[in-house]
Amino acid sequence: MFKPALAAVLVASCFSATAEDIEHISIYANRTATPQQDVLASVTVLERDDIVARQANDLPALLAQLPGINLSRDGGRGQNSGLYIRGGNTGHTLVVIDGVRSGSATLGYKTLSMLPLELIERIEVVRGPRAALYGSDALSGVIAITTRRAGAVELNANIGSYGQAGTDISVRHTADQLILRATAGVSRADGFNVRKDLDPDRDGYNQKFIKVAADYQTRLGLWTAQADVNSGFYQFDTAWGTEDEADTLNRAYLVGWQQQLGQWHHQAQLSHTLDSDATFGPDSRSPFVTGRDEFSYQAATDLTDKLAFVGGVNWYQEQVDKSATAYEQTSRINRAAFAGLNYQHDALQLEAAARRDVINQYGGQNTWQIAAGYQLTEHWLIRASRGSAFKAPTFNALYYPGFANPELKPEESLSDEIAVVYQTDVLTAQLAWFDRDVTNLIQGVEQAENVLLATIQGVEFSLTQQWQQFSSRFSYSWLETENGTTGEKLERRPENTINWRGSYDADLWSVFITSDYQSSTYQGAFASVANLGGYTLWGLGGSYQLTPQLAVRANINNLFDKQYQSSAGYTTAGTNFGISVSYTPQ
Template identity: 70%
Template sequence: MFKPAFAAMLAASCCPAIANIVAAGSPDDTSVTDNSIDAKTIEHISIYANRTATLQQDVLASITVLERADIVARQANDLPELLAQLPGINLSRDGGRGQNSSIYVRGGNTGHTLVLVDGVRSGSATLGYKALSMVPLELIERIEVIRGPRAAWYGSDALAGVIAITTRRSSALELHASVGSYGQAGADISVSQQLEQLTLRASAGASQADGFNAQPAQDPDSDGYQQQYLKVAADYRSDFGLWTAQADVNSGFNQFDTSFGSEDESDTLSRAYLLGWQQQLNNWQHQAQLSHNLDSDTTFGPDSRSPFVTERDEFSYQAASDISAGLQFVGGVNWYQEQVAKSATAYEQTSRVNRAIFAGVNYQQNALQLEAAARHDAINQYGAETTWQLAAGYQLTKRWQLRASRGTAFKVPSFNQLYFPGFANPDLKPEQSVSDEVALSYLGSGLQLQLAWFDREVTNLIQGVELAENVVLATVKGIEVSLLQHWQQWSSNFSYSYLDTENRSNGLQLERRPENTINWRGSYTADNWSAFITADYQSASYQGADWFSGDAYPDAPAHTLWGLGLSYTISPQLSLRARLANVTDKDYYTSRGYATAGANFRLSVSYILQ
């Protein structure tokens, strides 16, 4: 049950401040220190909501943008933990860092959120989504979270939203190191070199943890991880445009607990190669991108080994122009091929091709703003899918805006859902959705407020444990409230989300989606130090039912997690940070049978030489 007293206490404690309002700046601007994070009230830029750079307040969608300085200041242990602090996002964990983590954006399944890395579709074709637990925060420059459908721009998977990650673009020599509870330790380095028209960049690092017992009832051991990562990139400016090339390699090892056989360890590897070009020709901005991604996950134990390797080749081109006063056009093509390159078991089909064309317009006239976009995807296994979105915004006053939107989306079943022996269903249909949103927002110099209502209907929702099947209809309704404040040296970021989910085939809630979620972060910034306190609340969440008896499992209990953090700038180059998470050592879980971290700490040091 939701606790109104707790909500009132947090709302009352939202002392004036603003969080997450930092300069978007140039891609190379990473010199912002922890102390400046709450001291600036400068507009963010959205890059991915409409596929063009747009002021955040001019985007007719609910978005959150975190720059590098925001990411560092929050001191999260990993990417799933960081995302769970943002509005409209819930997290379900099967243990600690390195183990499986499910991200639910506005009540959607994990696979209903498209993950883009440097603008490229990312994730395993067999799983059907990107596993975020092994994506190192140290390699992330920027995160943009778009809540609501974006299939009209990006195609399959973007039913509930998009998480767009930009990897490191440091313009300085940076050294970072950290230690923490459960044997956690890590270090990374970033370097950059400017040679006239050529810019070279590289980032590398490693981390590890002994971990804790992920599933106490299965195997009484600690489940840890190890990870190494490297990125090299080059930008070349010429008369023929800006050319970019980069390569990312992320390899790791993690342990987990399972009731299926003896395989309880995993080697992971992801590789990404990217070539890009952009050029301004007259009034048109042209962009093209060619990429290759490999995702490998090999689980193993004393007696067996199960490799799964998928690859994706992708090409995108788009052109954008202000074709008249107040009217902007964006259009392009997208092609990608997915294939199962290696698997422990034979799949009936091992590849598929997606061809798409998309276009959109944005029109502004005085206080009125209109947006429209459409995309047509031709998939060799399913024929064609056409998606669209419409949005309108009206500036009621200088600071108040009312907006409304409707959009359609779809998700093609994964190779596991279609072809994995014993669990798959080759007759599955793509999931399809229609979503509505109405929002009222206020933008002031020291206060930002947004009230949003959303409603999504998903037909052919894929559910099932023993056999994947399409559910006739599932609904997700909700309300989001976000409040960001700033007053002198005090800052506050408060969000509340309400979810009402239903599987219409049986009348039950969708699993692991708490009805009520509250996130609050308050901070104080002085000349050379800053401190923050966080409170994260989730109400009880439905955990599903026994497959054989049909009896519902006990709900995961409601819980509140408190955290404390401190940062101290010794010099312009050197800073120290410390964080305590789950300060009260709360015993809780978000996924039935899996443990979560107790009270834990993290200490880190950063050295930046411009």
């Protein structure tokens, strides 16, 4: 049940606090660089300084601090985690890394638990459908990640509870029109026993990662190339079989080009990605390796001083390179074209976009979105939007032997949002209402079927404020979901969620305190516990600039050692600490 007293305390504390004085730019919401306050959608942007300052243990923990996002974990760092944006399934969020669609073609989504924060420069989260610009999977939102673009040499090292330790280095070299960058690191942890009713062992992980990139400016445009490799190993506990360890490997290679030709800005990108996860035990090994080749091109221009256009094409081929069981089909191709318009005149802003996707061996799908905003006064904005979205059936649903159903329809949604925004130099507040109907949800035990209608609606309130050296970020989400077949709530979606972070920044040091609350969650009819209780977690941290080159940071999570679960049966971390050091030579 929601605790209004906690909400009142946190809201009151917000009024002594702060918005950052750096203007955030949204790159992915409209596929063109747009000031965040001019985007007619709910967007959160975290730059590298924001990511470092929050001192999150891993990427899922960081994202769970943001408005409209809930997290369900099967243990600790490295183990499986489910991320739900505005009540959507994990597979209803598209993850884009450096502009490239990412994730497993068999699972149908990107696992984030082994994507290191040390490799991330920027995160942009768009809440709400974006299929009209990005195609399949963007039903509930888009998480767009930009990998490290180091501006200088930087060394980092960290240690923490449960045997956590890691180190990474980033370097940059400039020669005339050529810029070379590289980031590499290693990380590991002993972990803790995530299922005490199963193996009496610790479930840890280790990984190593590297990125190398080059930018070359010529008269013919800016050319870019990069390669990312992230490999690792993690342990887990399961009641199904004896396989309780896994090797992972993710590789991405891309080349890109962009150029301003007259009034038109052109950009193109070609990429190849590989996603590999092989679980194993004493008696067996189950590899799943998928790949994706992708090409995208887009052009943008101002048609008039009030009307802007963006449009392009997108092609990608997904394939199953290796699997524990042979699939009936191992490859498919998606071809798409999209276009969008943005109109601004005085206080009125209008947006529209549409996209056509055609998938061989499956069919075509049209998606669209429209939005309108009106600046009521200098500080008040009201906006409304409606959009359709879809998710194409995964390889598992379409082609896996014994489970496949080639007659499956896509999962589809229709979403509405109305928001009011108040913004000044020191305060930004947003109240948003959203509603989404999802049809043809794919489920099945013996065979995949389109069986489910789900309804999702909710309210998000966020407040960011700054007063001198004090700052605060507060968000509250209310969510109501219903499985149209059973009448039950959707699994692992709490009705109420609160996130608060207050900080004080001095010349050489800073401190922060966090509080995160979520109400009880329905775990499903087949879970070991049908309903899990709500919980509140507190955190504390700080940093100190020892010298202009050397900084130290420390934090404590789950300050009061709360015993809780976000996934039935799976233990979560108790009180734990982390210490990190950063060195940047001058």
